[in-house]
Amino acid sequence: MTSITTAEAHLRGADPVLGAIIDQVVQATGGPLTTAPDVEDPDLPNDHYGVLVRAIVSQNISTIASRAIYQRLHERFGGRPPSPEEILATDPDELRLSAGLSHAKTVSLRSLAEHVLAGELELDRLHLLPDEEVTAQLSAVKGIGTWTAHIYLIFHLNRPDVLASGDLEIRRAVEREYALPSIPRPADVERIAEPWRPYRTLACLYLWRWWENLAVR
Structure with missing residues:
Protein backbone atom coordinates (compact mmCIF):
# COMPACT_ATOMS: atom_id res chain seq x y z
CA MET A 1 0.00 0.00 0.00
CA THR A 2 1.31 3.44 -0.94
CA SER A 3 2.41 5.49 2.04
CA ILE A 4 0.76 8.78 2.96
CA THR A 5 4.09 10.51 2.31
CA THR A 6 4.22 9.27 -1.29
CA ALA A 7 0.57 10.17 -1.88
CA GLU A 8 0.99 13.61 -0.35
CA ALA A 9 4.10 14.28 -2.42
CA HIS A 10 2.17 13.40 -5.56
CA LEU A 11 -0.69 15.74 -4.66
CA ARG A 12 1.67 18.60 -3.91
CA GLY A 13 3.49 18.15 -7.19
CA ALA A 14 0.35 17.70 -9.25
CA ASP A 15 -1.57 20.73 -7.98
CA PRO A 16 -0.03 23.80 -6.31
CA VAL A 17 -3.43 25.00 -5.05
CA LEU A 18 -4.04 21.70 -3.29
CA GLY A 19 -0.45 21.84 -2.04
CA ALA A 20 -1.21 25.15 -0.33
CA ILE A 21 -4.32 23.61 1.25
CA ILE A 22 -2.21 20.72 2.54
CA ASP A 23 0.29 23.21 4.00
CA GLN A 24 -2.49 25.04 5.86
CA VAL A 25 -3.86 21.81 7.31
CA VAL A 26 -0.43 20.57 8.34
CA GLN A 27 0.29 23.88 10.05
CA ALA A 28 -3.09 23.88 11.83
CA THR A 29 -2.94 20.26 12.97
CA GLY A 30 0.78 19.94 13.65
CA GLY A 31 1.44 17.28 11.04
CA PRO A 32 0.19 15.56 7.90
CA LEU A 33 -3.08 13.66 7.86
CA THR A 34 -2.72 9.95 8.36
CA THR A 35 -6.34 9.05 9.04
CA ALA A 36 -9.85 10.21 8.15
CA PRO A 37 -11.01 13.49 9.74
CA ASP A 38 -13.74 11.83 11.79
CA VAL A 39 -11.48 9.26 13.44
CA GLU A 40 -11.71 11.00 16.82
CA ASP A 41 -15.51 11.01 16.74
CA PRO A 42 -16.58 8.53 19.46
CA ASP A 43 -19.83 7.83 17.59
CA LEU A 44 -18.17 6.77 14.35
CA PRO A 45 -19.28 3.18 13.70
CA ASN A 46 -16.91 0.53 12.40
CA HIS A 156 -15.09 2.25 5.63
CA LEU A 157 -13.44 0.38 2.76
CA ASN A 158 -10.41 2.72 2.76
CA ARG A 159 -10.24 2.88 -1.03
CA PRO A 160 -7.37 5.18 -2.11
CA ASP A 161 -8.73 6.89 -5.22
CA VAL A 162 -12.28 8.01 -4.49
CA LEU A 163 -13.41 11.55 -5.23
CA ALA A 164 -16.51 12.73 -3.35
CA SER A 165 -17.25 15.23 -6.10
CA GLY A 166 -20.84 15.79 -4.99
CA ASP A 167 -19.96 16.61 -1.39
CA LEU A 168 -21.07 20.14 -0.49
CA GLU A 169 -18.09 20.95 1.73
CA ILE A 170 -15.60 19.80 -0.90
CA ARG A 171 -17.39 21.82 -3.58
CA ARG A 172 -17.34 24.92 -1.36
CA ALA A 173 -13.66 24.45 -0.56
CA VAL A 174 -12.86 24.10 -4.25
CA GLU A 175 -14.94 27.19 -5.06
CA ARG A 176 -13.06 29.27 -2.50
CA GLU A 177 -9.49 28.08 -3.03
CA TYR A 178 -9.67 27.81 -6.83
CA ALA A 179 -11.29 31.26 -7.07
CA LEU A 180 -14.35 30.06 -8.97
CA PRO A 181 -17.26 32.46 -9.65
CA SER A 182 -19.81 30.07 -8.12
CA ILE A 183 -20.02 26.70 -6.43
CA PRO A 184 -18.78 24.09 -8.92
CA ARG A 185 -20.84 21.22 -10.24
CA PRO A 186 -19.60 17.71 -9.43
CA ALA A 187 -18.35 17.44 -13.02
CA ASP A 188 -16.28 20.59 -12.52
CA VAL A 189 -14.74 19.14 -9.34
CA GLU A 190 -13.91 15.95 -11.24
CA ARG A 191 -12.13 17.95 -13.93
CA ILE A 192 -10.09 19.94 -11.40
CA ALA A 193 -9.26 16.75 -9.48
CA GLU A 194 -8.02 14.77 -12.47
CA PRO A 195 -4.34 15.43 -11.60
CA TRP A 196 -4.93 14.07 -8.11
CA ARG A 197 -5.26 10.50 -9.34
CA PRO A 198 -4.54 7.92 -7.96
CA TYR A 199 -4.75 9.58 -4.51
CA ARG A 200 -8.03 11.46 -4.67
CA THR A 201 -9.16 10.03 -1.33
CA LEU A 202 -6.33 11.77 0.53
CA ALA A 203 -7.12 14.99 -1.34
CA CYS A 204 -10.71 14.77 -0.10
CA LEU A 205 -9.54 14.23 3.47
CA TYR A 206 -7.40 17.37 3.29
CA LEU A 207 -10.23 19.39 1.78
CA TRP A 208 -12.65 18.25 4.50
CA ARG A 209 -10.19 19.07 7.26
CA TRP A 210 -9.38 22.44 5.68
CA TRP A 211 -13.08 23.33 5.49
CA GLU A 212 -13.68 22.16 9.05
CA ASN A 213 -10.81 24.32 10.29
CA LEU A 214 -12.23 27.28 8.37
CA ALA A 215 -15.65 26.74 9.95
CA VAL A 216 -14.12 26.67 13.44
CA ARG A 217 -12.26 29.91 12.78
Whole structure:
Protein backbone atom coordinates (compact mmCIF):
# COMPACT_ATOMS: atom_id res chain seq x y z
CA MET A 1 0.00 0.00 0.00
CA THR A 2 1.31 3.44 -0.94
CA SER A 3 2.41 5.49 2.04
CA ILE A 4 0.76 8.78 2.96
CA THR A 5 4.09 10.51 2.31
CA THR A 6 4.22 9.27 -1.29
CA ALA A 7 0.57 10.17 -1.88
CA GLU A 8 0.99 13.61 -0.35
CA ALA A 9 4.10 14.28 -2.42
CA HIS A 10 2.17 13.40 -5.56
CA LEU A 11 -0.69 15.74 -4.66
CA ARG A 12 1.67 18.60 -3.91
CA GLY A 13 3.49 18.15 -7.19
CA ALA A 14 0.35 17.70 -9.25
CA ASP A 15 -1.57 20.73 -7.98
CA PRO A 16 -0.03 23.80 -6.31
CA VAL A 17 -3.43 25.00 -5.05
CA LEU A 18 -4.04 21.70 -3.29
CA GLY A 19 -0.45 21.84 -2.04
CA ALA A 20 -1.21 25.15 -0.33
CA ILE A 21 -4.32 23.61 1.25
CA ILE A 22 -2.21 20.72 2.54
CA ASP A 23 0.29 23.21 4.00
CA GLN A 24 -2.49 25.04 5.86
CA VAL A 25 -3.86 21.81 7.31
CA VAL A 26 -0.43 20.57 8.34
CA GLN A 27 0.29 23.88 10.05
CA ALA A 28 -3.09 23.88 11.83
CA THR A 29 -2.94 20.26 12.97
CA GLY A 30 0.78 19.94 13.65
CA GLY A 31 1.44 17.28 11.04
CA PRO A 32 0.19 15.56 7.90
CA LEU A 33 -3.08 13.66 7.86
CA THR A 34 -2.72 9.95 8.36
CA THR A 35 -6.34 9.05 9.04
CA ALA A 36 -9.85 10.21 8.15
CA PRO A 37 -11.01 13.49 9.74
CA ASP A 38 -13.74 11.83 11.79
CA VAL A 39 -11.48 9.26 13.44
CA GLU A 40 -11.71 11.00 16.82
CA ASP A 41 -15.51 11.01 16.74
CA PRO A 42 -16.58 8.53 19.46
CA ASP A 43 -19.83 7.83 17.59
CA LEU A 44 -18.17 6.77 14.35
CA PRO A 45 -19.28 3.18 13.70
CA ASN A 46 -16.91 0.53 12.40
CA ASP A 47 -19.39 -2.03 11.05
CA HIS A 48 -20.75 -2.17 7.50
CA TYR A 49 -24.33 -1.34 8.44
CA GLY A 50 -23.51 1.36 10.98
CA VAL A 51 -21.31 3.23 8.51
CA LEU A 52 -24.17 3.39 6.01
CA VAL A 53 -26.57 4.64 8.68
CA ARG A 54 -24.10 7.40 9.54
CA ALA A 55 -23.61 8.23 5.86
CA ILE A 56 -27.36 8.55 5.26
CA VAL A 57 -27.67 10.84 8.27
CA SER A 58 -24.83 12.99 6.90
CA GLN A 59 -26.25 13.53 3.43
CA ASN A 60 -26.26 17.18 2.27
CA ILE A 61 -25.44 18.69 5.67
CA SER A 62 -22.28 19.81 7.41
CA THR A 63 -20.06 17.51 9.45
CA ILE A 64 -21.02 19.33 12.64
CA ALA A 65 -24.76 18.99 11.96
CA SER A 66 -24.46 15.32 11.04
CA ARG A 67 -22.63 14.56 14.30
CA ALA A 68 -25.42 16.20 16.29
CA ILE A 69 -28.19 14.27 14.52
CA TYR A 70 -26.32 11.00 14.74
CA GLN A 71 -25.80 11.54 18.45
CA ARG A 72 -29.56 12.03 18.91
CA LEU A 73 -30.17 8.82 16.98
CA HIS A 74 -27.76 7.06 19.35
CA GLU A 75 -29.57 8.44 22.37
CA ARG A 76 -32.91 7.27 20.98
CA PHE A 77 -31.57 3.68 21.00
CA GLY A 78 -29.80 3.61 24.34
CA GLY A 79 -26.47 5.08 23.28
CA ARG A 80 -25.78 2.81 20.30
CA PRO A 81 -26.62 2.63 16.60
CA PRO A 82 -30.05 1.11 15.82
CA SER A 83 -30.24 -2.31 14.22
CA PRO A 84 -32.23 -2.91 11.00
CA GLU A 85 -34.94 -4.58 13.07
CA GLU A 86 -35.17 -1.59 15.41
CA ILE A 87 -35.39 0.88 12.54
CA LEU A 88 -38.33 -0.98 11.03
CA ALA A 89 -40.05 -1.47 14.39
CA THR A 90 -39.99 2.27 15.16
CA ASP A 91 -42.75 4.53 13.91
CA PRO A 92 -41.22 6.57 11.03
CA ASP A 93 -42.54 9.90 12.29
CA GLU A 94 -41.32 9.23 15.83
CA LEU A 95 -37.90 8.26 14.47
CA ARG A 96 -37.74 11.36 12.31
CA LEU A 97 -38.75 13.82 15.03
CA SER A 98 -36.68 12.32 17.84
CA ALA A 99 -33.43 12.44 15.86
CA GLY A 100 -34.09 15.50 13.70
CA LEU A 101 -34.04 13.52 10.47
CA SER A 102 -35.65 14.64 7.24
CA HIS A 103 -38.50 12.62 5.76
CA ALA A 104 -36.25 11.49 2.91
CA LYS A 105 -33.52 10.25 5.27
CA THR A 106 -36.07 8.37 7.37
CA VAL A 107 -37.33 6.63 4.22
CA SER A 108 -33.75 5.83 3.24
CA LEU A 109 -32.90 4.32 6.64
CA ARG A 110 -35.96 2.09 6.40
CA SER A 111 -35.10 1.06 2.84
CA LEU A 112 -31.56 0.15 3.93
CA ALA A 113 -32.91 -1.95 6.79
CA GLU A 114 -35.33 -3.73 4.43
CA HIS A 115 -32.61 -4.52 1.89
CA VAL A 116 -30.29 -5.89 4.57
CA LEU A 117 -32.94 -8.06 6.24
CA ALA A 118 -34.16 -9.38 2.87
CA GLY A 119 -30.63 -10.36 1.90
CA GLU A 120 -30.72 -8.07 -1.13
CA LEU A 121 -27.67 -6.16 0.07
CA GLU A 122 -24.88 -8.46 1.26
CA LEU A 123 -22.74 -5.97 3.13
CA ASP A 124 -20.12 -8.55 4.09
CA ARG A 125 -19.19 -9.03 0.40
CA LEU A 126 -18.89 -5.40 -0.65
CA HIS A 127 -15.21 -5.18 0.25
CA LEU A 128 -14.49 -7.75 -2.45
CA LEU A 129 -15.95 -5.61 -5.24
CA PRO A 130 -14.39 -2.78 -7.28
CA ASP A 131 -15.49 0.78 -6.52
CA GLU A 132 -17.98 0.97 -9.39
CA GLU A 133 -19.79 -2.23 -8.35
CA VAL A 134 -19.97 -1.14 -4.71
CA THR A 135 -21.56 2.11 -5.86
CA ALA A 136 -24.07 0.24 -8.05
CA GLN A 137 -25.14 -2.13 -5.26
CA LEU A 138 -25.55 0.60 -2.67
CA SER A 139 -27.47 2.80 -5.09
CA ALA A 140 -30.20 0.15 -5.26
CA VAL A 141 -31.27 1.30 -1.78
CA LYS A 142 -33.78 4.14 -1.86
CA GLY A 143 -32.07 7.42 -1.01
CA ILE A 144 -28.53 6.11 -1.36
CA GLY A 145 -26.72 7.70 -4.26
CA THR A 146 -23.21 8.33 -5.43
CA TRP A 147 -22.32 10.60 -2.49
CA THR A 148 -23.21 8.02 0.15
CA ALA A 149 -21.39 5.30 -1.79
CA HIS A 150 -18.30 7.51 -1.96
CA ILE A 151 -18.41 8.09 1.80
CA TYR A 152 -18.66 4.34 2.35
CA LEU A 153 -15.73 3.67 0.02
CA ILE A 154 -13.56 6.34 1.67
CA PHE A 155 -14.28 5.93 5.36
CA HIS A 156 -15.09 2.25 5.63
CA LEU A 157 -13.44 0.38 2.76
CA ASN A 158 -10.41 2.72 2.76
CA ARG A 159 -10.24 2.88 -1.03
CA PRO A 160 -7.37 5.18 -2.11
CA ASP A 161 -8.73 6.89 -5.22
CA VAL A 162 -12.28 8.01 -4.49
CA LEU A 163 -13.41 11.55 -5.23
CA ALA A 164 -16.51 12.73 -3.35
CA SER A 165 -17.25 15.23 -6.10
CA GLY A 166 -20.84 15.79 -4.99
CA ASP A 167 -19.96 16.61 -1.39
CA LEU A 168 -21.07 20.14 -0.49
CA GLU A 169 -18.09 20.95 1.73
CA ILE A 170 -15.60 19.80 -0.90
CA ARG A 171 -17.39 21.82 -3.58
CA ARG A 172 -17.34 24.92 -1.36
CA ALA A 173 -13.66 24.45 -0.56
CA VAL A 174 -12.86 24.10 -4.25
CA GLU A 175 -14.94 27.19 -5.06
CA ARG A 176 -13.06 29.27 -2.50
CA GLU A 177 -9.49 28.08 -3.03
CA TYR A 178 -9.67 27.81 -6.83
CA ALA A 179 -11.29 31.26 -7.07
CA LEU A 180 -14.35 30.06 -8.97
CA PRO A 181 -17.26 32.46 -9.65
CA SER A 182 -19.81 30.07 -8.12
CA ILE A 183 -20.02 26.70 -6.43
CA PRO A 184 -18.78 24.09 -8.92
CA ARG A 185 -20.84 21.22 -10.24
CA PRO A 186 -19.60 17.71 -9.43
CA ALA A 187 -18.35 17.44 -13.02
CA ASP A 188 -16.28 20.59 -12.52
CA VAL A 189 -14.74 19.14 -9.34
CA GLU A 190 -13.91 15.95 -11.24
CA ARG A 191 -12.13 17.95 -13.93
CA ILE A 192 -10.09 19.94 -11.40
CA ALA A 193 -9.26 16.75 -9.48
CA GLU A 194 -8.02 14.77 -12.47
CA PRO A 195 -4.34 15.43 -11.60
CA TRP A 196 -4.93 14.07 -8.11
CA ARG A 197 -5.26 10.50 -9.34
CA PRO A 198 -4.54 7.92 -7.96
CA TYR A 199 -4.75 9.58 -4.51
CA ARG A 200 -8.03 11.46 -4.67
CA THR A 201 -9.16 10.03 -1.33
CA LEU A 202 -6.33 11.77 0.53
CA ALA A 203 -7.12 14.99 -1.34
CA CYS A 204 -10.71 14.77 -0.10
CA LEU A 205 -9.54 14.23 3.47
CA TYR A 206 -7.40 17.37 3.29
CA LEU A 207 -10.23 19.39 1.78
CA TRP A 208 -12.65 18.25 4.50
CA ARG A 209 -10.19 19.07 7.26
CA TRP A 210 -9.38 22.44 5.68
CA TRP A 211 -13.08 23.33 5.49
CA GLU A 212 -13.68 22.16 9.05
CA ASN A 213 -10.81 24.32 10.29
CA LEU A 214 -12.23 27.28 8.37
CA ALA A 215 -15.65 26.74 9.95
CA VAL A 216 -14.12 26.67 13.44
CA ARG A 217 -12.26 29.91 12.78
